Amino acid sequence: MSIHSSLRTPTGVTASLRNVLKRFERVRHLMTQGAWPEGRSVYGLPKIKQVKLKVRKAAAKEKEEAPAEAPATGAAPSSSSS
Amino acid sequence: MQQIDASAIDAVGIPRLLLMEHAGLAVVRAVHHLVPDPSAPLVICCGTGWNGGDGLAAARHLHERGHPLRVAVTGPLDRLREEPAAYARILRGLGVAPVECLTAEALGPLDEWLAECRLVIDALLGIGARGAVREPAASMIERINRSGKPVVAVDIPSGLDADTGRIQGVAVRATMTVTFGLAKRGCLLAEGPAHTGTLVVDPITIPRRLLETAAA
Ligand SMILES: NC(=O)c1ccc[n+]([C@@H]2O[C@H](COP(=O)([O-])OP(=O)(O)OC[C@H]3O[C@@H](n4cnc5c(N)ncnc54)[C@H](OP(=O)(O)O)[C@@H]3O)[C@@H](O)[C@H]2O)c1
Numbered sequence: 001m002s003i004h005s006s007l008r009t010p011t012g013v014t015a016s017l018r019n020v021l022k023r024f025e026r027v028r029h030l031m032t033q034g035a036w037p038e039g040r041s042v043y044g045l046p047k048i049k050q051v052k053l054k055v056r057k058a059a060a061k062e063k064e065e066a067p068a069e070a071p072a073t074g075a076a077p078s079s080s081s082s
Numbered sequence: 083m084q085q086i087d088a089s090a091i092d093a094v095g096i097p098r099l100l101l102m103e104h105a106g107l108a109v110v111r112a113v114h115h116l117v118p119d120p121s122a123p124l125v126i127c128c129g130t131g132w133n134g135g136d137g138l139a140a141a142r143h144l145h146e147r148g149h150p151l152r153v154a155v156t157g158p159l160d161r162l163r164e165e166p167a168a169y170a171r172i173l174r175g176l177g178v179a180p181v182e183c184l185t186a187e188a189l190g191p192l193d194e195w196l197a198e199c200r201l202v203i204d205a206l207l208g209i210g211a212r213g214a215v216r217e218p219a220a221s222m223i224e225r226i227n228r229s230g231k232p233v234v235a236v237d238i239p240s241g242l243d244a245d246t247g248r249i250q251g252v253a254v255r256a257t258m259t260v261t262f263g264l265a266k267r268g269c270l271l272a273e274g275p276a277h278t279g280t281l282v283v284d285p286i287t288i289p290r291r292l293l294e295t296a297a298a
Contacts, residue, residue, distance in 0.1 A: 023265065024275040042270050043297040 017052055083209055083244075086263055086296050090288045099165045101286050102132065105236070105262055106139025106169075108284035112234045112260045113144065113201060120148040122200035125192075125231075127222050128166075128180065129206040129240070130157035135166030136236045136262075137205020138180065142169060145178050152195040153180040156206060156219050186221040196229035204233050204254045206240035209266060214251040215241045223252045232257040238266050239277045247274030255279075262286045263293055 021029070026045045030036045035046075090096045113124065126141050128134035134155060141153050155162075159170050159182055170180050183189050196202065204226060206219045215223065223241050226233060233256045238244050241253030247268040257279040259269060263286065269278040285293060 022275075023281075024270040027270050041297065042265055042267050 017050055019050055021048060021050070083263055083266065083296075086288060086292050089292050094289055094292070096287065096289075098132070099168060101262075101288070102135050102139045102165050102169070104286035105136040105260075105284075106141075106143055108260050108262070108282070108286055109136065109140035109203060109205075109234060109236055110143045110147070111284075112258050112282055113140070113203065114147075116232050116234065116258060117201045119200070121150070123150040123152070123198055124201050124203065125195045125199040126151060126153045126203040127206050127226065128153065128155045129208075129219060130155065130162060130166070131208065131210050132163065132166065133208030133210065133236055133240075134205050135163070135169060136208075137203055138166055138169035138173060140203060140205070140236070141178065141180075142172055142176065145173070145176055151178050152199070153178060154183045154192060154195075154222070155180045156183055156222065158182060158184065183218055183222070186217045189218060189221055189225065192222065192225055193229075196225060196231060199229075199231060202226050202229065202231050202233045203236065204240050204256060205236040206254070208237040208240075209244040211240070211244075211250070215253075220252050223254050227252075227255050233279075235259040235278070237261050238268055242268050242274055242277050244268040247271035249273050249277070253277050258282060260284055263288045264297055 023042060023045070026048050027036065027042060029048050030045065090101065091098050124144060126137050128137040138153070141151055145151055153173065159180060162170055173180055183192065206222060207215065219240065233254055235254055235256035238261060239254040239256045239259060241250050243250055244266045245268055247270065255277050259278045260282045261269065262284055265281060265283050268274045269281055
């Protein structure tokens with residue numbers, strides 16, 4: 001089956017961030033979490049939420065800007081409260 | 083699953099032949115999804131149990147649709163159980179005589195058939211298989227995998243343990259598996275997902291009440 005180009009996501013992201021997992025993927029997830037008792041039915045599996053972790057842009061920016069803003073030797077740290 | 087089959091057959095009174103007919107038709111639907119061309123040659127590898135019977139049931143319908151067929155059976159045809167034997171008789175009547183392949187050495191023509199075909203149906207072993215795969219089924223499985231042709235597995239890829247998903251020496255790598263009643267644990271655990279391909283669950287008219295009770 002083909003997928004419309006507007007619905008495509010970059011390769012790799014699709015598989016790792018799908019909200020609907022295949023049954024064997026849910027089983028595997030439960031196994032890695034140690035929540036798979038031997039002999040459990042493959043039906044009635046608990047829902048598994050895929051959490052999308054976003055790297056905060058602000059944090060990255062801060063890092064970039066850090067050398068420019070580096071305080072002069074002996075200057076008071078900016079975080080210190082007055 | 084065997085208990086559900088037994089309940090459907092003994093308690094509800096659905097004849098096994100009827101379940102086998104529906105199992106065969108479910109396999110035919112899968113084949114047509116993968117290879118819609120009715121002139122495509124097919125190879126059907128059948129075991130001597132009911133799994134093989136499902137393959138023979140599919141063969142009858144695929145022949146009717148026009149597919150040139152090669153049907154191989156891993157045991158003597160005169161030792162098949164009642165329902166598979168009925169389908170073997172029907173096939174003979176239709177002029178598609180299943181060929182007995184009794185030893186690994188007797189599999190000579192299989193490579194040629196596999197080279198010519200567009201798709202293989204694996205009905206060698208189902209949930210009734212026990213222990214490491216024996217000959218000639220083991221050699222057949224190796225040849226099917228080596229052929230690189232799309233494979234539709236009946237109920238579970240042959241050689242995969244239905245409960246654990248572990249390979250019993252050698253196992254078919256299916257493109258699609260048509261499983262009956264409920265998904266088998268073995269298709270979802272361990273090496274199962276890599277050998278199962280797309281999993282299709284078909285109820286083959288087993289009453290929903292029985293399936294829901296078993297799945298709960
Ligand atoms: N129509 C129906 O009513 C219905 C309903 C649901 C499912 N089914 C089908 O029936 C299947 C179960 O049928 P079944 O109980 O007859 O079992 P099976 O899966 O067909 O396997 C049993 C056959 O395989 C042979 N066998 C067992 N272990 C083996 C091994 N390790 N290596 C090589 N051969 C082996 C047995 O021979 P020996 O006896 O010589 O060991 C026997 O001939 C299901 O998977 C499904 O496909 C049918």
